[in-house]
Amino acid sequence: MSKEILNFTRYSLKITQNMDIEALNKRFENASVTEVLTHFLSEYKGEIGLSSSLSYEDQVLTHLICQIDKTAKIFTLDTGRFFPETYTLIDKTNLRYGIKLQVYFPDYQNVQKMVNEHGINLFYDSIENRHLCCQIRKIEPLKRALHGLKVWITGLRRSQSVTRKDMQLVEYDADDNIIKLNPLINWSEEDVIRFVKANNVPYNKLHDKGFPSIGCQPCTRAVEPGEDIRSGRWWWENPEHRECGLHRR
Numbered sequence: 599m600s601k602e603i604l605n606f607t608r609y610s611l612k613i614t615q616n617m618d619i620e621a622l623n624k625r626f627e628n629a630s631v632t633e634v635l636t637h638f639l640s641e642y643k644g645e646i647g648l649s650s651s652l653s654y655e656d657q658v659l660t661h662l663i664c665q666i667d668k669t670a671k672i673f674t675l676d677t678g679r680f681f682p683e684t685y686t687l688i689d690k691t692n693l694r695y696g697i698k699l700q701v702y703f704p705d706y707q708n709v710q711k712m713v714n715e716h717g718i719n720l721f722y723d724s725i726e727n728r729h730l731c732c733q734i735r736k737i738e739p740l741k742r743a744l745h746g747l748k749v750w751i752t753g754l755r756r757s758q759s760v761t762r763k764d765m766q767l768v769e770y771d772a773d774d775n776i777i778k779l780n781p782l783i784n785w786s787e788e789d790v791i792r793f794v795k796a797n798n799v800p801y802n803k804l805h806d807k808g809f810p811s812i813g814c815q816p817c818t819r820a821v822e823p824g825e826d827i828r829s830g831r832w833w834w835e836n837p838e839h840r841e842c843g844l845h846r847r
């Protein structure tokens with residue numbers, strides 16, 4: 599195929615994807631989270647998965663997904679630097695819903711090389727080192743976890759941070775060539791917590807100790823009441839940099 603035809607095909611494909619995404623956002627504009635999940639879980643059965651960080655949001659989605667289809671893929675990326683409370687929650691979640699969260703680990707050789715070259719806590723030294731750590735411990739395992747999927751469900755919400763304010767319910771992630779579904783996009787923090795409490799959804803006990811957003815132990819700290827909920831993540835960096843790269847925009 600000539601270069602021109604190949605470029606035209608790629609361009610046409612991108613346009614079609616954009617149009618489909620627009621149509622899907624329009625169609626589900628006023629739909630409930632359950633309606634959205636029911637549609638996508640059935641339409642993309644076997645090709646859809648939730649990436650769970652065990653956050654409040656991901657626990658809400660796990661709860662709702664398990665009511666619709668317990669065989670749907672739900673996975674977590676164990677960076678090896680989680681809080682003990684997060685590991686406890688993995689067990690609790692499996693027990694509560696009768697499922698087994700699929701756990702993806704980083705490549706040990708990459709971790710070994712990184713740690714031996716840059717130190718165990720390299721992320722405090724520079725943004726480049728922090729990105730390297732997130733790349734090796736999160737992004738590479740994510741690529742493996744997403745392999746073969748057409749839809750990636752996330753617990754992202756617009757009001758979580760400045761980096762997420764323009765997000766849509768359905769998006770096309772060109773980096774991973776996948777449809778990204780953000781069913782809780784319009785929920786507030788209060789909506790999420792209310793749902794968790796009302797439905798007795800298992801949650802990370804660190805939330806009760808001032809941790810609104812929980813990631814790896816060395817990169818997460820408690821925040822004061824009223825502070826931005828993401829301000830405890832990579833707190834030594836500027837707010838615009840406070841993403842791990844899983845949700846590049």
Ligand code: SF4
Nearest residue numbers: 721731732735814817
């Ligand atoms: S959040 Fe911190 S410890 Fe976890 S992968 Fe990123 S830099 Fe590494």
